[in-house]
Amino acid sequence: xxxxxxxxxxxxxVCCWLSLPLVKAYGQxxxxxxxxxxxxxxxxxxxxxxxxxxxxxxxEKQINVGISHYDKRFDVRFPIRPDHHYNVLIxxxxxxxxxxxxxxxx
Numbered sequence: 001x002x003x004x005x006x007x008x009x010x011x012x013x014v015c016c017w018l019s020l021p022l023v024k025a026y027g028q029x030x031x032x033x034x035x036x037x038x039x040x041x042x043x044x045x046x047x048x049x050x051x052x053x054x055x056x057x058x059x060e061k062q063i064n065v066g067i068s069h070y071d072k073r074f075d076v077r078f079p080i081r082p083d084h085h086y087n088v089l090i091x092x093x094x095x096x097x098x099x100x101x102x103x104x105x106x
């Protein structure tokens with residue numbers, strides 16, 4: 001009986017070991033992500049509060065909209081799409097609007 005049990009266990013181990021190359025494991029691949037950190041300051045270097053920050057893609061589709069706060073930065077995270085550029089528009093009462101264009105690379 002012991003010999004039969006050993007043969008069955010050994011056979012099961014060999015079958016599992018032989019079937020390992022048949023199993024394909026795929027790792028989780030995350031999409032490339034871009035991060036944008038914005039600090040809004042005036043010409044004297046003082047933080048500007050309540051500035052509207054709009055990030056949009058080349059098709060004018062808004063990705064993110066936010067408001068700047070005193071001594072805090074505005075963080076935006078979005079997937080990289082190297083086929084186009086991104087626009088960042090910053091506006092606040094009493095200041096001229098500022099628009100910046102950048103290209104994300106992966």
